[in-house]
Amino acid sequence: MEPPAGAGGPQAKAAQPLPKPARVKNKLPAAVQITAEQIVREAQAQEEAAYRAPAQKLADQAELDEYRLERRKYFEDLVRRERWKLTTWSKYARWEAQQGDLRRARSVWERALEVDHRETKLWVGYAEMEMKAQCVNHARNLWDRAVTLLPRVDQLWYKYVHMEEMLEDVSAARAIFERWMRWEPDEQAWRAYINMEMRYKQTERARRVYERLCATLPSTKVFVSWAMFEVKFGTRAAARAVYEQAVEILGEEEDVDREELFMRFAEFEVRAKEHERARAIFRLALELLPKAQSRRLYERYSSFEKQRGDKASIESVVVAKRRQQYEAAVEQSPSNYDAWFDYVRLEEGAEAEAVTRDDYLARVREVYERAVANVPPAAEKRYWRRYVWLWINYALFEELEAGDVARARQVYAAALKLVPHAHFTFGKLWVLAAKLELRALDLKAFRKLMGRALGVAPRRKIYRAYIEVELQLGAVDRCRTLYGKRLQWSPGDASSWTDYAELEASLGETERARAIYELAVEQPVLDAPEAVWRAFIDFEIAEGEYERARALYERLLQRTAHVKVWLSYALFEMNVPLPEEGAAGGGDDDARRQVALSERVAAARAVFRRAEEGFKARAVDGETNGEERVALLEAWLDAERAWKGLGDAAAIQAKMPRRVKRKRQLYTDAGDAAGFEEYYDYAWPEEGGAKGGLKILEAARAWKRKREEMEQAAAAGGGGDGGAAGGAAG
Incomplete structure (x- = not known):
């Protein structure tokens, strides 16, 4: 059943809404401001005095016994309620000691140790109580028990040793240290032992402790401390022996500060005026330590060489610094071939730094091997260009610098094996590898390698290099065979035809050369046909066959009417020698030359005129050739001016157009x-x-x-009006 309306109860109270928070209507600052400092001051001023219990005065022994009984009962109740609260036990024991009852105090301490014998404060408080009471043997027994139960707590050992030193029992303190050292504590404990021996002038004992410390906890800090000890209390030879032992033990360790060790060793030798020893230490350190861990060492070495080194030493420092920079660069980006090139050049120029030539060659080869190991990730030629030059430089270094032809041959073979010839190749690499065999006087190997190159990846550069060598050897038939294969491989390559024809022309085979040119100009596809025609015409002119050259110009004009062809044709006619010029005639030479010049001018003018008529005809057909025609007229005008008395520059000037x-x-x-x-x-x-x-x-x-x-717009407007009228009538 539901409760009646208005019935009370906890649910009804809970359902009542909470009162709304009061709204602050006046938000202006108060007239009197109160600070936190003022509130605290008023609270302290109004504070009531703390209650203090009245002082008790004991009149006789009975009152004292009653007081002690109450306090003991109070402490016993406390330790019974708070058994694990060790401060209560300490207060109880100290109160008993203050009452002069050591037997009861010892009992309390022992009961506390039964609760928690691992609490250091209990042992320290117990032993200090015995020492204050001058119970030395009791204190010794306590310290002995403490260090036996808690040998890893250094405070107990320090307190024990301190007590024996206060009693001036040095042998007992030394025995305690020896007992402690068997637990192999940290470095600070060993140093405390050494400091104790030095307080009593026991230098030899301190030295033996240092030896044990370095054997137990070898570190840069420990060895340096021992070396400084030997410098101060021993000899330089002993200190040097310490550093040498440190290098022998820590030289290969990765988790110690080897840089600091070598720096301290070198600085020791510098202070001892042993500069050569210091230089050797610096160089050894730079070889052993990674570049990232030897920055401060290198800076110190640079400063040392600038102060006490000669020119070679300073250059060695510079090389070391550059080597460090290049190492960082190639480590950050192994595919940075420019950095590898710089690194290799640095090593190739640092021969004076190496101890022997074998060391120099080994260092350079090591850098080359690391460089060529970074193969480009993609089979694209743009990524491989710089990389292949690393191989080429490597092979040239082996051949020229190291004088090892066999290794150079191996380098070339490895490079050729690595290049993906199915996608692209490098003709220079093939040519250099083959010419290495030629320099080694192995012609058969040269031809074999060049033939392999043409079979795997034929290239124009390879053909040219092969033909050049065979031509130098006088093997003309081989050259013709190679040219034939080259034309079969690339019949559209204009340079192949011109090179072949030039070879035959140089051999005096005019008909062969002319036949090759004829085949070339008849090719349906050429990458540079103008070069073939130019070479063919120049060949005929060189042979004195001017009619053939003129016929070639006419054939070329049938294929193309470019302005450059017309200008070249006209220039040819201007310079071609006529038969009258070569005839001997004594006094009539000037007349003959004048006649020949007139004929050349007429022939050239005829070519210019034909060219102009051709451009005019093309303009009528709608072709835009204004620029070419202007270039023709400008060349014609220059020619007429050059002919002087035979020229008619005004007529050509009248033909020039206006630019509008x-x-x-x-x-x-x-x-x-x-x-x-x-x-x-x-x-x-x-x-x-x-x-x-x-x-x-x-x-x-x-x-x-x-x-x-306008008519269309008017028609559209009239149709619109009619439609509107029809709609209104409807």
């Missing part, structure tokens, strides 16, 4: 008008009237187009 600015209509992809653009064109003298007529035609077309647009 014009506009043309632009259209979008959809065919709509998109405005106009300005451009420069040439106005030719013979086109003056035609241009005017064209302008009239263009204006007429524009007027017609505008009229049609």
Whole structure:
């Protein structure tokens, strides 16, 4: 059943809403400000005095016994309730000691130790009580028990030794240290033992403790401390022996501060004026330590060499610094081949630093091997270009510097095996590897390697190098065979045809050369046909076959009417010698030369005129060739001026056009008008009237187009009005 409305109860009380928080209407600052300091001061001023119990005065022994009985009962109740609270036990024992009852105090301490014998404070308090009471043997027994139960607590040992020293029993203190050292404590305990021996001038005993310390806890800090001890209380030889022992023990350890050890050793030798020893230590350290762990050592070495070294020593320091920089660079980016190149050059130039030549070669080879081990990750030639040069430099170093042809051959073989020839190759690598065999006087191996290169990855550079060597050897038939294979491999390579023809021409085989040129110009596809035609024409001119050269120009003009061909043809006609020039005639030589010059001018002018007519005809057909025609006329004008009396520069000047600015209509992809653009064109003298007529035609077309647009707009407007009227009538 539900309770009646208005019934009380806990649920009803819980359902009552909480009162709303009071709203602060006035948020202005109070007139009187109260600080925290003022509140604290007022609280202290109004504080009541603390209650103090009245002092008790004991009149006789009976009252004293009653007081002690109450206190003992109080402490017993406390330790019974708070058995594990050791401070209560300590207070109880100290109170008994203050009462002069050592027997009861010892009993309390022993009961406390039964609760927790691992608490150091209990042992210390117990022993200090015995020492205050001058119970030495009791204190010794306590310290002995303590260090037996807690041998790893250094405080107990220190207190024990301190007590024996206070009693001036040095032998007992030494025995305690010896007992402690068998537990192999930390370095501080050993140093306390050494300091005790030195307080009593026992230098030899302290030295033996140092030896045991270095054998137990070898570290840079310990050995340096021992060496400084020997410097102060022993001899330099003994200190040097300590450092040498440290290097022998710690030289290969990774978890110690070897840099600090070598620096201290070198500084010791510097102070002893043993500069050569110090230099040897610095160099040994730089060889043993990784570059990242020897920065301070290198800086100290640089400073040392600048102060006491000669030129060679300073250069050695610079080389070491550069070596460190390159090591960091190649470690950060192994594929940074530029850094490897710099590193290799550094090592190749540091021969004077090496002890022997074998060491020098080994160091350079080691850097080369590390460099070429970083193969590019992708089979793309742009990543391999710098990398392959590492192999090439490696092989050249072996051949030229080391004088080891066999190793150079192995380097080339490894490089050729590594390059992915299916994707790309390096002709220079093949050529250098083959020429190594040639320098080794092994012609058979050279030809074999070049043949392998042409079989695996034929390249123009390989063919040229192979043919060049065979030509130097006088093997003309081999050269012809190689050219034939080259043309089969790449018939569209213009340089292959021209090189082959030039070879035959150099051998005096004119017909062979001409036949090769004829085959070349008949090829359907050439990468540079203009080079073949130019070489063919130059060949005929060199042979004195001017009619053949003229015929070649005519054939070339049938294929292309480029302005450069016309200009070259005209230049040929201007310079070709005529038969009249070669004839001997005594006094008529000037007349003959004048006649020959007139004929050359006429021939060249005819070529220029043909070229101009051709450009005119192409302009009528709609081809844009204004720039080429202007270039032709400028060359023609220069020629007429050069001919002086035979030239007619004014006639050519009259043919030159004017450069004018014009506009043309632009259209979008959809065919709509998109405005106009300005451009420069040439106005030719013979086109003056035609241009005017064209302008009239263009204006007429524009007027017609505008009229049609207006008619269409009017028709569209009339149709709209009619439709509206019809709708209203309906």
